Structure formats: structure tokens, C-alpha cells
Amino acid sequence: xxxxxxxxxxxxxxGGEKCLQAFLQIYPEADIYTLLHLPGTTTAQIDARVKGxxxxxxxxxxxxxxxxxxxxxxxxxxxxxxxxYDLVVSLSxxxxxxxxxxxxxxxxxxxxxxxxxxxxxxxxxxxxGLSLAWPLVKALRIWDRAGSGGVGExxxxxxxxxxxxxCFYGRKATVxxxxxxxxxxxxxxxxxxxxxxxxxxxxVPYKRVDLVVEAFNRIGAPLWIVGQGPLYKQLRKSxxxxxxxxxxxxxxxxxxxxxxxxxxxxxxxxxxxMVPVECMxxxxxxxxxxxxxxxxxxxxxxxxxxGRSTRDLLAVGEASGVFIQNRGGGGQLEALMxxxxxxxxxxxxxxxxxxxxxxxxxxxxRFLSEWRSLTGRLGLAPESCGVSKA
Numbered sequence: 091x092x093x094x095x096x097x098x099x100x101x102x103x104x105g106g107e108k109c110l111q112a113f114l115q116i117y118p119e120a121d122i123y124t125l126l127h128l129p130g131t132t133t134a135q136i137d138a139r140v141k142g143x144x145x146x147x148x149x150x151x152x153x154x155x156x157x158x159x160x161x162x163x164x165x166x167x168x169x170x171x172x173x174x175y176d177l178v179v180s181l182s183x184x185x186x187x188x189x190x191x192x193x194x195x196x197x198x199x200x201x202x203x204x205x206x207x208x209x210x211x212x213x214x215x216x217x218x219g220l221s222l223a224w225p226l227v228k229a230l231r232i233w234d235r236a237g238s239g240g241v242g243e244x245x246x247x248x249x250x251x252x253x254x255x256x257c258f259y260g261r262k263a264t265v266x267x268x269x270x271x272x273x274x275x276x277x278x279x280x281x282x283x284x285x286x287x288x289x290x291x292x293x294v295p296y297k298r299v300d301l302v303v304e305a306f307n308r309i310g311a312p313l314w315i316v317g318q319g320p321l322y323k324q325l326r327k328s329x330x331x332x333x334x335x336x337x338x339x340x341x342x343x344x345x346x347x348x349x350x351x352x353x354x355x356x357x358x359x360x361x362x363x364m365v366p367v368e369c370m371x372x373x374x375x376x377x378x379x380x381x382x383x384x385x386x387x388x389x390x391x392x393x394x395x396x397g398r399s400t401r402d403l404l405a406v407g408e409a410s411g412v413f414i415q416n417r418g419g420g421g422q423l424e425a426l427m428x429x430x431x432x433x434x435x436x437x438x439x440x441x442x443x444x445x446x447x448x449x450x451x452x453x454x455x456r457f458l459s460e461w462r463s464l465t466g467r468l469g470l471a472p473e474s475c476g477v478s479k480a
Contacts, residue, residue: 093117096181100124145166164233243464244264246263247361249265267452270371277442286314287377293322306332309430312333314336362383390410391409
């Protein structure tokens with residue numbers, strides 16, 4: 091059985107690329123196709139399996155500004171030729187699932203999310219220019235919905251994404267959580283108190299790092315910010331001395347930040363979110379927004395409800411974090427500060443072992459087992475490709 095893996099673009103080492111690496115463990119002889127490929131930005135194993143790129147690869151400036159080529163995504167996806175494959179697995183948050191799959195080939199889409207740019211987050215991406223861009227957005231929605239019809243089986247990375255697939259495409263999706271490899275993360279020392287709160291991730295508007303900076307400007311507690319992005323200078327200028335910006339760090343340094351922090355602050359709606367799982371693997375709790383994928387990965391306190399579940403989690407010490415109430419609008423800063431205050435008040439109730447056990451629920455072994463179960467049900471078992479069950 092011949093297998094093709096289709097990825098949107100290979101321009102960095104993020105969660106989607108980590109999932110692609112995991113698929114190469116299942117299908118080591120698979121060919122990879124992508125809209126755009128920058129060698130050296132992922133892994134040598136991924137680079138070695140790339141067989142084809144879209145027409146975007148040949149366009150000037152596309153390698154740096156590929157998001158600006160949004161109007162050309164339908165053309166780019168159509169340019170990928172996938173003849174001769176028995177199984178096509180698209181790993182998609184944009185155009186990969188819209189490739190044309192020949193008759194007789196099975197197509198499973200491992201969907202990170204329906205394309206945010208043209209669906210529910212179009213106002214955030216286009217801003218004041220949305221009215222001018224609306225004809226393009228409308229046309230891309232028609233194309234994207236039509237492309238979803240060419241998918242034989244949707245697999246979502248979370249129930250949250252499954253609901254979005256149902257909303258925008260009218261399709262059901264099996265949920266298989268992404269594999270989170272935490273073997274590189276060192277666990278916090280038993281009884282060792284954390285030194286500072288932590289934000290880890292890109293410094294971009296939708297991550298709401300501005301809320302984190304403003305909250306700690308007011309609280310005054312130490313905060314480490316790991317990551318880089320277009321907001322770096324602006325945020326650093328507005329931050330007080332209790333906030334330390336570390337920029338981009340290697341994995342070893344990120345592991346140190348995880349295990350030495352008091353808690354990760356994660357105020358964003360993510361489709362899944364690997365960073366909270368990584369932090370919990372180090373034995374540290376998470377202060378996360380009560381929305382999106384974090385609701386499925388973090389066992390958090392909803393302190394504003396003051397209900398039985400919160401009291402029980404505290405009583406038996408089974409919480410792995412605190413949720414931030416999803417108020418929206420101007421009330422989100424106050425909600426974040428209230429969640430931080432709740433965490434500080436109950437900091438001694440969070441167990442290193444409980445956090446690590448929660449993270450272990452998303453280990454690569456679970457992903458591999460559930461994927462094999464799915465493909466077995468579809469008559470497309472991985473061992474048909476020469477991969478053993480061991």
C-alpha cells in the first residue's frame with residue numbers, strides 16, 4: 091500500500107510538524123507533499139520524504155510571505171499530483187485537505203482546525219479590511235466547504251475542533267488527540283517551589299500576551315516570557331521589572347523553564363495546545379482559559395462556580411490547574427487576575443504527580459494506538475504498509 095502525507099507548509103517546527111513526524115513513525119515509507127517547503131526548518135527525516143511541492147514553491151516572496159498568497163491556495167492545492175496512492179492522509183489547518191485525490195484512493199484528513207482565516211476568525215485576521223476582502227472570503231468559504239466533501243474520513247485533534255468541523259462542513263469527525271512527546275522534559279524536583287510564573291509561545295495578538303503582561307504589571311509577581319514574535323518590542327516596552335523576556339530558547343532551556351515555574355499562564359483559545367501538556371509533564375500546573383482545547387487537556391478549577399467539582403478536586407488534590415473564566419470583551423483581564431489569585435491561594439494543593447499523570451494521557455502511544463484502531467476499522471491498517479503492531 092502506497093501512502094502520501096499532505097501538509098499545508100513546512101516552514102517551522104510547531105505542533106503540526108510534530109504530528110507529521112509522528113505519522114512518519116506509522117508510515118516510514120510515505121511520500122510527503124506540501125504547498126511550500128523550506129529545508130532545514132523541520133527534521134532531516136521529514137526533509138528526506140518530501141516528494142512534491144505546489145506552484146507556490148516557485149513564486150517570488152512566497153517562502154517568506156506565504157500567508158499573503160491566500161487567494162492562490164485553491165490553485166496551489168490543485169497543483170499537487172497524487173496519482174498512484176492507496177491512502178492519502180492530509181494534515182490540515184488550511185488547504186491540505188482540499189487536494190484532489192484520485193478515484194480509488196482513500197482520503198483521511200487529520201484536521202488541526204477548519205481554516206481560521208476565512209471562518210470564525212476572519213475579523214481578527216482581516217481587521218478593518220474585512221469588508222473589502224469579503225468577496226474573497228466568501229469565495230474561499232465555498233471552495234473550502236466543497237473541498238471538505240472530498241475527504242473520506244475526518245479526524246479532529248480535539249472535541250472542540252470536531253464541533254467546528256460539524257459547524258462549517260456539516261461532517262462528523264473522530265477525535266484522536268495529537269501525540270505530545272515529553273521525553274525531553276525534566277520533572278520538577280519534589281518539594282521544590284516554583285520561582286516565577288511562565289508564558290511560553292508566540293508573541294502574536296491572538297495569544298493575548300498583552301493581557302498576561304498587564305496582569306503581572308498589576309500583580310507584581312515574577313513572570314518569565316519565553317518566545318518571540320511581532321509584539322516583542324511593544325510588550326517589552328510596556329512591561330515592568332518583574333517581567334523577564336527570554337526570547338527564543340532551545341528545548342533544554344524550555345524544559346528548565348517548565349520545571350522551575352510556578353505555573354504556566356495560557357489565556358488563549360487553542361484548538362488543542364501542546365504547551366500546557368508539556369508544562370504539566372514537568373509537574374507544574376496550568377492557568378488556562380476555560381475554552382477550546384484546554385478544557386480537554388487540563389483538569390482545572392472553575393472557582394467562580396464554587397460548585398462541588400471544584401471543592402472535590404481541591405479536597406482530593408486532583409486538579410492540574412485553574413481555569414480562567416471566559417468572559418470575553420473587556421472583562422478578560424479581570425478574569426485572568428482572578429484566576430491567578432485563586433492559584434496563589436491554593437498553590438499548595440497542586441501535586442507534581444497529578445500534573446504529570448494528566449499530561450501522560452496525551453502520550454504518543456495513545457495516538458498510535460487510536461490511529462491504528464481507526465485505520466483498522468476502515469480496512470487501512472498501518473501494518474498493511476509494513477509497520478508492525480509492536
